[in-house]
Amino acid sequence: MYKLREIDAGVCASEGFFADGVSAGLKSNNELDMAFIYSQKECEITSVFTTNKMTAAPIRHFLSKGNFKTNFVLINAKNANAMTGKVGIQDIEEILETCKNVINPVMSSTGVIGVRLPKEKIKAGIKLFNTNAKNPSNAAKAIMTTDGFSKQKAYKVELDDGSSFNIGAMAKGAGMINPAMATMLCFITTDADVSKNEMQAILDEAVKKTFNAASVDGDTSTNDTVMLLSNALSGAYEKEAFKEALEKIMLFLAREMVRDGEGATKLVTYKVKGAKNDKEAEIVAKALSNSLLVKTALYGEDPNWGRIASTVGASGVEADEETLSISFDELCVYDKGRLLFDNAKEEKASKVMQKSLFTISCDLGIADGSFTSFGCDLGYEYIKINADYRT
């Protein structure tokens, strides 16, 4: 047995980790725009990256280094260093050379695609870093782009033998969040004494159920990154406890990202069951969270269950109107070919949809496949933000 205790320390929750954000003039108005994470002891590092073929330079640079340990991660906002070819990699190398007294520094970027990094500003920003600082909130703020609020979460995990370890994280998300990863960055630090292989396997599994089940707009970015660093300084570890704490943190951050989706006013969970298999359930759950017609109906608080049914049918999986049922929270609105929807139901369903947080369940009634995704509505604000993001 073990106990999870939430602590308010973000990526500095674990022993020996330091972090801060500085303003290097990448954003306007002296906003924080560069962050670092530093560990006094070198860390095992595991990661999950975007599946986009136009992989941004920082990811290609990371992957080209093979197996390595590090104790320093540098993150900049406003420029993704994507579609920048070989010079994009050279720019990273030149920048990282200026990071003194650290081991194998790693760079991560988010922002506009197709523009070279402002190297001199970034190098000047690095000089402002104080690796003795413990300001995780500043780091979380610095990595924001169109995010409306910063995102952090941390747990102390107390084991039965009296030992304990910590896991803490920060993330940025907002638009472009999609079931196959998104312009989302997430950095997780831990002092658990976990092996690299086990850490990678647990991380891969957790990403599937959390960030890959989240959708804002169905687009997948060039820069998506989840990194997990462990310096093992606690000397403690217990697999199930580590797994649960990590998944809880990642699920919280993934849901926060969707809740903060560009223009989003609602966070909706899509519980799909009864599909032919888990894969088909996943296809349906993601189709629902990505459907423009479903998302606009959510925004309009219109209990238009026909669009849900149509999206299930259009997703390409095995489905039949005679076995399908649909519920809004506990309220069944369509049941295996029976049209239940009258004025009284509609009134109740509208009440559910007025909530900022609710669940749409689809039972396909075929076999045992299940998957849960989450998404947001699509309103005017999304258009406003995205019609001219670059300016």
Added chain:
Amino acid sequence: MYKLREIDAGVCASEGFFADGVSAGLKSNNELDMAFIYSQKECEITSVFTTNKMTAAPIRHFLSKGNFKTNFVLINAKNANAMTGKVGIQDIEEILETCKNVINPVMSSTGVIGVRLPKEKIKAGIKLFNTNAKNPSNAAKAIMTTDGFSKQKAYKVELDDGSSFNIGAMAKGAGMINPAMATMLCFITTDADVSKNEMQAILDEAVKKTFNAASVDGDTSTNDTVMLLSNALSGAYEKEAFKEALEKIMLFLAREMVRDGEGATKLVTYKVKGAKNDKEAEIVAKALSNSLLVKTALYGEDPNWGRIASTVGASGVEADEETLSISFDELCVYDKGRLLFDNAKEEKASKVMQKSLFTISCDLGIADGSFTSFGCDLGYEYIKINADYRT
């Protein structure tokens, strides 16, 4: 050789075809809401239907009849008769029994999902039909739902030997138009003397290049239908001429549907070439026309080519930033790893994007696969229309 001459006669362009629209009180304000097409001679009928598994009752009813000839098609707006199960089929049978003096009448529906047809209103509407009427424009208006304008096109095809035949069509589209068919209905009539098998093969091929290359919002409806009726009354036929005229009509209607997409202000053609094969080119072309980030950039007239590149990369096909190039009309904005985009280019690119009609070309630089799709932008009006469509 042959000559195509455009004629202003919609589905009444061909000999022996009659059509009209009536108001049966399904829409408000006495708007036209029911249409019929009648042929004095029975017709071969070929069709392409939605791939949505929640196939609407009219389509299931049609398919259950096997091979048959008809001379009467009845279409209603405002109610899709979808998700209505067995009673949906019974309602159609009851309605069609009231159609006197016609052969194997066919019904087609568009509108809200999950509500039973207002049978009595529809039966009363049928009594208003005058099968001697030639009012194709009324028929085209009656089938509209959220369409901003009605859509018709017809050609007289003049062959070298002095003989001629006609093809005419009407369609409704607007929202929910997607590469794998959409809530779009299209009815085509011809007096060409074409065999059923040849007509079906030509129709299938034409659908791929036209309606299935069109996208408004990436959703696929329960009711999508393309029907082609031939009464052979002209006695004339020539395959290549028929094929060209049919494809021209369908391409025109598909493009009109996208141009009239809910809230659309631009019609954009996506020309993809250089892909590994035609299938991969199609995946990219459709990913571009469906991407929310691309569509909102179009609306904002923001020449954000990075989103194009990112969407290509996210589509899952073989792609590489070192071989990719991107153009807006003739203006190359990214060329095989070289960042060409400066202020002068941006100004020119912005000018292209201000047009209501332009082309975005992507050459993947890998092999010879190509495909052309078309789509529209996504603006505030789409949200307004879809946030509360049912009311």
